[in-house]
Amino acid sequence: MLNSSLDRTFAALADPTRRAMVERLVQGPATVSELARPLPMSLPAAMLHLKVLEDSGLVTSEKNGRVRTCRIDPARLSLAERWVSERRQMWEARLDRLGAFLDETEETP
Amino acid sequence: MLNSSLDRTFAALADPTRRAMVERLVQGPATVSELARPLPMSLPAAMLHLKVLEDSGLVTSEKNGRVRTCRIDPARLSLAERWVSERRQMWEARLDRLGAFLDETEETP
DNA sequence: CTTATTGTCAAGCGTTTACTTAAGTATTTT
């Protein structure tokens, strides 16, 4: 399905814990522990959130030795941004058409 | 909480049914039935989705007589758009700083 | 070799989500 990646991306961003992780990762790569440390939950819980972010494609990671380094994928951020932006633009385009129609209609009152 | 509106907005957009409703509403206002008709589910189910959209603030509605008319609130679309956009920009800013640093470091090789 | 660090897997539990069908209310239309 074409949209299921949008599903997962928006769902990933719907949680404050996961947005906090994104917020951290836009400053640069981080390990699993670094991401989990500030969070008010157990490490396994944090890893589940991380898994949601990875499944959405917003975050990628690679393991070297015993440490896994995570980084954000800005392309996925753009994907979500673009969907919203395009819909807002459609809405604006409709308003423009409506305005033009009204201008035409009320010529020489 | 300041962020719970972002929570609800992203959560609302995470579902294909609700995105389809948004997609419809950017073309202009619609009634509950008009929104529900194309969907492969019962009317009450569609109304639950609509409620999620309203709770998020993405959609508003008013009832005249027996028909409820729904319209989108583009400001809420912008809210989501802006959050994503700002984070993507933070990520880009970091890359810029990194580039500048590397340029400085490798002067006169 | 022993120990600490870093991450992972699994089982369990309570809450929330996404529907369903059935019944009911308010407003038009005939």
Add this chain to the structure above:
DNA sequence: AAAATACTTAAGTAAACGCTTGACAATAAG
């Protein structure tokens, strides 16, 4: 007034989420 329309509420169910604790790697450091 009777019937159709448009929406709303309620009750119930199955699946998904978010978290916990506990046990268990694998790697690095002393």
